[in-house]
Amino acid sequence: MIQFLRVTRRFASGQVGLDEVSLEIDAGEFIFITGESGAGKSTLLALVYGALSPTTGNVLVNGRNVGSLPRSKIPYLRRTIGVVFQNSGLIRRKTVYENVAYLPQILGLSAAEQREKVYAALDQVGLADRGDAFPMQLSGGEQQRVAIARALVNEPAIVLADEPTGNLDPELSERIFELFTAANERGATVVVATHDPHAIERLPARVLRLHQGQLIADSERQSATSPRAVVAEP
């Protein structure tokens, strides 16, 4: 599903976000990415959905090379990926409902279908009653949950979540991880970047550890760069 072939990403300022990382994630896997602040977790995720392109190396998603995908094709890749950004990244001019409905809308779903999907997603994160609020009128944790609802609304084949529970209390965090697990059980590949050691402990998923841009540990080390079987679900 997702392959990194010796991927390096260097920034204009000289910072190295990712340093010669090779890895392979199969369809249906549940992956944690961890590592200290600045280790390259967000950079890795950004390379998957094409927000950054690799300086050297190749990123393959679903067998297609993201780095060499023409710009006009990128949106279609992204529609199959649900992303929870580290900074929530909501559209400020749009209400909570409109934010979550954005992808269903541009995909041309009927109004009824849109409503159904959006409210189901908002309900899952406990915000069904806040559809008319604007992001600025929400607390930090509520914004984060809207972003999670948006990422999951269209049942994407890949879910990327960057520190999705940084602003949430332990009970809510647990509920959110249940949502990710459910998506994973439906067949989605889920990649979560997190600092939270407790989340990692609780779920028996594969863990990739980054340090200063390098992949320094993979809980299923032996198969990091070779084809692997789908991991057993929890």
Place this chain on the structure above:
Amino acid sequence: MIQFLRVTRRFASGQVGLDEVSLEIDAGEFIFITGESGAGKSTLLALVYGALSPTTGNVLVNGRNVGSLPRSKIPYLRRTIGVVFQNSGLIRRKTVYENVAYLPQILGLSAAEQREKVYAALDQVGLADRGDAFPMQLSGGEQQRVAIARALVNEPAIVLADEPTGNLDPELSERIFELFTAANERGATVVVATHDPHAIERLPARVLRLHQGQLIADSERQSATSPRAVVAEP
């Protein structure tokens, strides 16, 4: 130092951020505020530094009523308060150095003093070498650390931190809490809103628990609305 007298904050949309909260925080205390997402933690902090005014009730900081303070006086109150916002809140056009130097600069410190203070603060959060970067060029955790450096740079009498370690790994979190403790030992009143039960467990500080805008628990309950002695430092 900080007094809430039956403070209610209702928003235009009808949401209740804070509901009849009374509390008293003495100079030199170290306080955790906790509660589920949307409980009112950020609202409480915003009332202290005058970003919100109470709908009813009074907020006193250093004996002065923040709600009735003329707008032109608010900046001078804020200069005595170091705030770490939940969303990092850096000035995007300014470099890391300029962000941290902002308050020393408008206070009219000499260039040499500015440099010294700013680099000391950046060094404390491990970012002394990133002074020339812009916030967009930092990882989420790095941005959060810059915000912490900015809040502490001028040795404020009050430190308010809203989920300051949400994007940080456990080791860094510990270091940040050490910084807050150090500030507290220098005499600063420190109020930290957090979801992190481990941080709360590790530090023997007073804990206020909010739930749906109401203060439902105070680890030093008996004295919640009466004058109290300074808490013993850890």
Place this chain on the structure above:
Amino acid sequence: MTWGQALAYFLREAVKSLRRGWRVSLLAVFTIAVSLFLGGAFALLGYNLGRQLESWKGQARIVVYFEPATSDELLEREGRALREHFWVNHVSVVGREEARRRFESVFPDLTDILDDSDAEPLPPSLEISLTAGARSGREQVIRDRLERIEGVRWIDDDRAWLSRLESLVRVGRSVGMVLGALLLAAAVFTIASVIRLTAYRYREEIAVMRQVGATELIIRCPFYVEGLLQGLAGGIVATFGLRLLYAWLSPDAVEDGLRQAVAANFLPWSSLTLLVLLGGVAGTAGAVLSLPREVFGAEPELD
């Protein structure tokens, strides 16, 4: 999305954005309205001054004086020949009799002297009024033609002042055209800058839309439609402004001759439609030109 859905979506988004940012939209509309109003004012004045000039030209005359001995037949013949020319509107033949009558009315005291002498010394003449087709460039051609006539003594050209006027209007027009072009450029530029800044204002949200899977078309079109609507609105406001200017120039406040000169007629419907369309084009062009490369086109940066 189907095309219909997409169009409805673009329009809805554009209107929503106009409503939410109505202050800024008003700015854009006002700015383009001012530009088009000024352009239109030049057109209005130019149009009317042009017509006025034509009518003054119609009143202008060239008088060709002949030798006193010239016969009335020659005069008549030359008059007929001149009438063939397209630049001649009307020729009146002032024969010796007529010339004398005029002389008498001017110098009645001299009448006796003329009567006494047998000579017929007063020069006969042809008075030529010119057509609108006799443009300024033709002056030399006309003079040449007249001087070739047999027995011509001298040519009195009434058009010295007229030509000055014409020059003035000509300069006014060419300056007006330069200014008009500049103004239109300024209008496009202003709309562009307003939309550009609006795009900057929303750059984070645009980045989010893009990262969620929106195509460039879906992101850009609402801006284009917004520019188009602002431009059309600006054009309509400018039209009303021109109508007001016209009303202001028309009434008794202004002497009648002046009114004739600059505000005799309002612009025709075709020009007004053109003005509004120009607004729409300028607005769209502004939007198309403006979307900043930092927001559109550059490699999206990690937020």
Place this chain on the structure above:
Amino acid sequence: MTWGQALAYFLREAVKSLRRGWRVSLLAVFTIAVSLFLGGAFALLGYNLGRQLESWKGQARIVVYFEPATSDELLEREGRALREHFWVNHVSVVGREEARRRFESVFPDLTDILDDSDAEPLPPSLEISLTAGARSGREQVIRDRLERIEGVRWIDDDRAWLSRLESLVRVGRSVGMVLGALLLAAAVFTIASVIRLTAYRYREEIAVMRQVGATELIIRCPFYVEGLLQGLAGGIVATFGLRLLYAWLSPDAVEDGLRQAVAANFLPWSSLTLLVLLGGVAGTAGAVLSLPREVFGAEPELD
């Protein structure tokens, strides 16, 4: 901060902001430059046309014809009396001799007849050239005064065309003034909208500055200085633009008479300084007017 530190800080921040957002700054400078350029172009043309008109007025003459019997003494006396009037620039007395000489040069064939008769039938006249002070409104006064002179037969007023020209210039000026005022408003408006949008663009950062303890003055002043600098730059660009327009109108491309009419003189230094200052004032006014209430002044909202 001391005042000196603050000023240095404002200037530094403004320059930094101009540099970082140079594209948008260019837009602002260009827009105000266009507005001032157009205003300046009106001033330039108005200035020169006004001067030209004065010179044409200087050439205009009123000729007062007297009864043929009028004595040269009366003529001289009336001439002297007229010279006292402020609207009279110069009076030349055309006595009987002079009138005769002119008649001869026009109708040489009639000379003999005149010589033969003893009558002196040709009317003497006073040719009056008017001063600049003889404004259009005075025409009736002047005519009345002239008609009161003893022995006047008829008054030939050369100024029909001139008055038309004058009317034109007058209309042009008043229209120009209206347009100029509109343009200036548009310039202020544009600068305001550009700065307003810039402020929107930075509204989060402004909120942060405010929450960190910056006073309103510290937040606003850099914007004001930015507006001032943009306005001054616009004024300077406009001045250069006017110089180019002047150069473009001046050379052989344009007939000499026209050049005289519209581009004889460049604007004086005082006007140019005024233009640049006007730019600065407009820029600052734009900044002062524009800072949006959503960003400045409204109750700060929880982010």
